[in-house]
Each structure stands twice: as C-alpha cells, then as structure tokens.
Amino acid sequence: MEAEEFEAVLAAVHTLVREDVVPREDEIEETDAIPEDVRRKAVDMGLFGYTLPEAFGGLGASLSEDVRLAFEFGYTTPAFRSMFGTNNGIAGKVLDNAGTEEQKKHWLPRLAEGAVASFALTEAEAGSDPSGLTTRAVRVGDGYAINGSKRFITNAPLADLFVVFARTGEEASGTKGISVFLVEAGLPGVTVGPKDAKTGQAGAWTAEVSFDDVRVEKAALVGGEEGAGFGTAMRSLVRGRVHIAALCVGMAERILEESVAHAATSKQGGRPIGEFQLVQGMLAEIQTGVLAGRAMVLDAAEKYDSGEDVRIRPSAAKLFCSEMVSKAADLAVQIHGGMGYMRGTVVERCFRDARLFRIYEGTSEIQKVIIAKQLLRQARS
Numbered sequence: 001m002e003a004e005e006f007e008a009v010l011a012a013v014h015t016l017v018r019e020d021v022v023p024r025e026d027e028i029e030e031t032d033a034i035p036e037d038v039r040r041k042a043v044d045m046g047l048f049g050y051t052l053p054e055a056f057g058g059l060g061a062s063l064s065e066d067v068r069l070a071f072e073f074g075y076t077t078p079a080f081r082s083m084f085g086t087n088n089g090i091a092g093k094v095l096d097n098a099g100t101e102e103q104k105k106h107w108l109p110r111l112a113e114g115a116v117a118s119f120a121l122t123e124a125e126a127g128s129d130p131s132g133l134t135t136r137a138v139r140v141g142d143g144y145a146i147n148g149s150k151r152f153i154t155n156a157p158l159a160d161l162f163v164v165f166a167r168t169g170e171e172a173s174g175t176k177g178i179s180v181f182l183v184e185a186g187l188p189g190v191t192v193g194p195k196d197a198k199t200g201q202a203g204a205w206t207a208e209v210s211f212d213d214v215r216v217e218k219a220a221l222v223g224g225e226e227g228a229g230f231g232t233a234m235r236s237l238v239r240g241r242v243h244i245a246a247l248c249v250g251m252a253e254r255i256l257e258e259s260v261a262h263a264a265t266s267k268q269g270g271r272p273i274g275e276f277q278l279v280q281g282m283l284a285e286i287q288t289g290v291l292a293g294r295a296m297v298l299d300a301a302e303k304y305d306s307g308e309d310v311r312i313r314p315s316a317a318k319l320f321c322s323e324m325v326s327k328a329a330d331l332a333v334q335i336h337g338g339m340g341y342m343r344g345t346v347v348e349r350c351f352r353d354a355r356l357f358r359i360y361e362g363t364s365e366i367q368k369v370i371i372a373k374q375l376l377r378q379a380r381s
Helices: 003-031 036-044 063-073 078-088 092-098 101-112 230-265 277-306 312-341 346-358 364-380
Strands: 117-120 136-140 143-154 161-167 178-184 190-192 206-217
Touching (some): 003 036, 003 078, 063 078, 063 277, 078 092, 078 143, 143 161, 178 206
Antiparallel strands (some): 161 178
16 A cells, blocks of 8 residues: 555544544444444445455555554444454455465455455364364365354354364364365354353454354365465464554553543542542553553564564564553553443443453463564574
C-alpha cells in the first residue's frame, strides 16, 4: 500500500472507531453483537481483507501498517476487531501464504468482501501447543473424511469457512503429520455449538465446532499436499502475536485516557484525586507501559517485515503488552474506586476484556518458553 493511501485508511479507521463504534459500546455489551450497520461500514472500508493481497481484493497491508491500524482497533471494544481479525490474521494469511492459486482465487476475494473465516485449531488438549491434536482426516476415494471437535473457535457461529487442523500422518502425537483443510461451514457433518458465555469481550463470538465424517475434496487440502500448510499456519500465529500486542497498546491508551479524565475531575475532600501523589503514581505507571508497549510493537513489526526477527520480538511484544494492559486495567479500576467496579464503566469493561489477551494466540507462559528456547538456540549456534 502506498504511504499516502495507507494514511487515508488509517484516518478513516480512526474516525470510524471514535464516531461509530465507541458511542455504541454499551449497546454491543448489552446485545453481545456488533450492529449490522457498523459491520457494513467495516466491509465497505476494506477491513475484512486489509492484509490480504491487492490482487485478490485486499489492501495488502504490511505488519508495520497492520499494527498502526490495530492501535486504533484496540481503542474500542475488542469485538469490533474480532469481527474481521481472523480474515486478516491466522486464517486469511494461511491461505495467502500457503494456499494453492485455485484456493486463493476462490476464497481470498470472498473474504475481502465480507465473508468470515475461522481458524479451527484449538481442542481440549491442543491449544498453544498443537501436539495434543486429535482431529483426524482420513483418505476416502479422491478426498478426505474429517472427524473431531474444536473449541473456543472465534467467529464460529458466523463463519463461512473453517481453516481446520487435522492429522493425516501415521503419528498419533506431536506436530508431524498435521495438515490444514478448507472446510465450508455448510457441509454435512459440520456442527457449530451455542455461543460461549465468556467473562468479557462481548460481541466477539466463540463456540465449539464438531466435524462428523465431513467429506472434502483433495482440493480442500491447503497447499495441495499433506503437511504443507502446517508450518505456514504456525508462522501466521507469530504475525498474529504482534497484532495482538498492538491491540493491547490501543486498549491501554483508552484506559489511560479514561483514568486521566477521572482523576482530573473526581474529587475527594474537595480536591481532584489527581492531586494525590499515589494516584499520580498509578497514572505514571500506565503511561510508561503504553509508551514502552508501543515502541516494542513498532520495532517487532519492522523486524518481522524485514525478516530480521520472526521469533523473539513477536513473542516478547505479545508477552509484555498483554501483561501490561492487564496491569493498566487493574490500576484504572483502583483509580476509579468504587465506580471502577460498576458495570457500565469503561475501565470495568476493559478489566474484563483485557484478561483474555494473556491467554489466546499463545499464553504468556508459552511466550516465555519460545523466547528462552530461541535465546539458547542462538547461543549454541
């Protein structure tokens, strides 16, 4: 994307978030849904395919551009970004990077136009580490029969396409022999359970998905050969971690803004609470985290785009920023006092919404393991 074109998109997203989404956050929280007119505006703006190639109807945003957009998305309810997040991240990028030309031509334009893709990896014993995956795809004639179940699948109730991980090799455990399939939501045997009841992130739907002898053609196999798409799919998670880190920074900026406004106007003993040094200390901690997180994200995105570091920095950014935003939300509730614990307060909602960032797209603990293993590998080389 040309710099001038990207700046125009960034400005349009900034306006959309603040004028169309923020005023309706309470509505989204109460109805557990994104209003259809907001969804349509996001589609018309190209947000359902902003990282997908321009040749297939996307905007072709680099990761460095992606994170600047994510700073804006993070300012409001995570459900807004979640609506099109998998299209541009872990699902769409698998197709973009590993799909056959026919798979790309068939699906990428549809995703850019508003169809929804879900990333079906997580199972009861396979989350951040896919080695426990049990869903299996067995050759039947010229195609495959898929059997298994997935859980916590984002956008599953709305999905048009599931990017499904299944074992095709002889190995019963580990990551070898895992392939990726493109499974249309309406195929016989595909069942989506009811929406999960979550602590936060209302409007961002997740659900269980089961595959009962679901028949797909060989053309549904990502990359055209068994195991071809798995490594690329895992690499798409790395990119997604930087994106999530940027969302955390955006949310922390909103938390800071709300906290400063409250501290400047709320009074105790006839004085604004912002005059008390202990409150000032909490504001300073939030601001420092925001600045540090933003710098880490921009650096990680730049090094990812250049190929200099596609492992340590993405995990470090995700680890730091997800922990940072949770701390910021906790401090914000403290600054708001009793009001911070009441439903309907922005920081109370952020307190609940932020907690998930330390879990999905690889837990904080997994990020620490990745960082340490890479450091030790470098030391041995």
